[in-house]
Amino acid sequence: MSYKENKKAYVIKYKKEKLKRIPLDVQKEKYDEIKAYCDAHHEPINTFIKRVIDEAMKNHP
Numbered sequence: 001m002s003y004k005e006n007k008k009a010y011v012i013k014y015k016k017e018k019l020k021r022i023p024l025d026v027q028k029e030k031y032d033e034i035k036a037y038c039d040a041h042h043e044p045i046n047t048f049i050k051r052v053i054d055e056a057m058k059n060h061p
Contacts (some may be wrong), residue, residue: 024049 001009026034038048 034045034048038045041048043051
């Protein structure tokens, strides 16, 4: 196996063992608002969502 194949296998294994996906459906208009906000603040949408969840959980235990 090449280095690239080994890395891909490792990433797939890591994701299966360590991560859990959370589906999130939003209306297209709401997505556009979120995307514009994130772009203006130079923050990926995924990072924004995780940050907001962390803040909410910290402020409302």
